[in-house]
Structures are given as structure tokens and as C-alpha cells.
Amino acid sequence: MAGRQSVCVAWEVGAQPRIPWPLSTKSRRYSVTLGALRRARVRWQAMAAESRRSGVPIDTDELDARLLDDDETTTTLVVGSWAYAGSGWLEPGDAELAAAAAARAREYDRWRSERSTDSTVG
Known part of the structure; x- marks a missing residue:
């Protein structure tokens, strides 16, 4: 078969x-x-x-x-050009949230490094 x-x-x-x-x-x-x-x-x-x-x-x-059709009618859209849309945050609240998340990440990294140095010293 x-x-x-x-x-x-x-x-x-x-x-x-x-x-x-x-x-x-x-x-x-x-x-x-x-x-x-x-x-x-x-x-x-x-x-x-x-x-x-x-x-x-x-x-x-x-x-x-x-x-099992061959899909000859299926098409793929290819985007051939890009345009710069800008950088930064659209709303001040978005910037605040990003800054708070970055501060929390730095605080967590600091806590982990202190924790690892405490466990290796003892």
C-alpha cells in the first residue's frame, strides 16, 4: 500500500x-x-x-x-521594508513600570550575590 x-x-x-x-x-x-x-x-x-x-x-x-493537497494556492506575505517607529515609552506610566522592574531586578541580583558570598564564607 x-x-x-x-x-x-x-x-x-x-x-x-x-x-x-x-x-x-x-x-x-x-x-x-x-x-x-x-x-x-x-x-x-x-x-x-x-x-x-x-x-x-x-x-x-x-x-x-x-x-494531502499540495497547497499551491497558499501564499506567504514577505515584508520587504521596515520603518523606524521611534524609541522610548508611549506613556509615562509605562516608563515608571519599566524603571520599577529594573530596580527590582537589580535588588534581586544584589540579594543573590550577597547570599552566595555569605554561604561561601561560612
């Missing part, structure tokens, strides 16, 4: 695929790729969550096609 079919059969019966031979490789030519399995797992989780939420059972017709 081919890798794609065995994954789909396992999902259709509700089992986790436990197949004694290697199911996936990095080669698209000979087997299901790891990336395709990851995409199928994400799709399955989304389908299962939607089924639980709506109470409608998962339609198993064409399940393998839906799970």
Missing part, C-alpha cells in the same frame, strides 16, 4: 498510523514528504476541531485529497 493511501486509511478508521516500514522520506518522487505529513496533520486537527465544535461528522469522501 502506498504511503498516501496508508495514512488516509489509518485516519479514516480513526487510528494513529503505526506502520512498520518507513512512511515518509525527503523525496517527493518516492513517498510522502515530511512537510506533506505536517500539513496533513494540521489539516486533520483543524477538521477534527471543527467537527467537534459543530457536531457534524467528518466526511471521509476525498479525505486523502483534502489532507
Whole structure:
């Protein structure tokens, strides 16, 4: 049984695929790729969550096609430019909170160093 079919059969019966031979490789030519399995797992989780939420059972017709589709329509947004937005705090209260947190961190560091020197002296 081919890798794609065995994954789909396992999902259709509700089992986790436990197949004694290697199911996936990095080669698209000979087997299901790891990336395709990851995409199928994400799709399955989304389908299962939607089924639980709506109470409608998962339609198993064409399940393998839906799970292992190549995602040719999926796009990735790449931001090619950045703009400097400024530095500092927007509100005076934010600056006060940051200063208080920094003072507390310095106080804690001082306490830890005093504690470690006290334990090594005695």
C-alpha cells in the first residue's frame, strides 16, 4: 500500500498510523514528504476541531485529497521594508513600570550575590 493511501486509511478508521516500514522520506518522487505529513496533520486537527465544535461528522469522501493537497494556492506575505517607529515609552506610566522592574531586578541580583558570598564564607 502506498504511503498516501496508508495514512488516509489509518485516519479514516480513526487510528494513529503505526506502520512498520518507513512512511515518509525527503523525496517527493518516492513517498510522502515530511512537510506533506505536517500539513496533513494540521489539516486533520483543524477538521477534527471543527467537527467537534459543530457536531457534524467528518466526511471521509476525498479525505486523502483534502489532507494531502499540495497547497499551491497558499501564499506567504514577505515584508520587504521596515520603518523606524521611534524609541522610548508611549506613556509615562509605562516608563515608571519599566524603571520599577529594573530596580527590582537589580535588588534581586544584589540579594543573590550577597547570599552566595555569605554561604561561601561560612
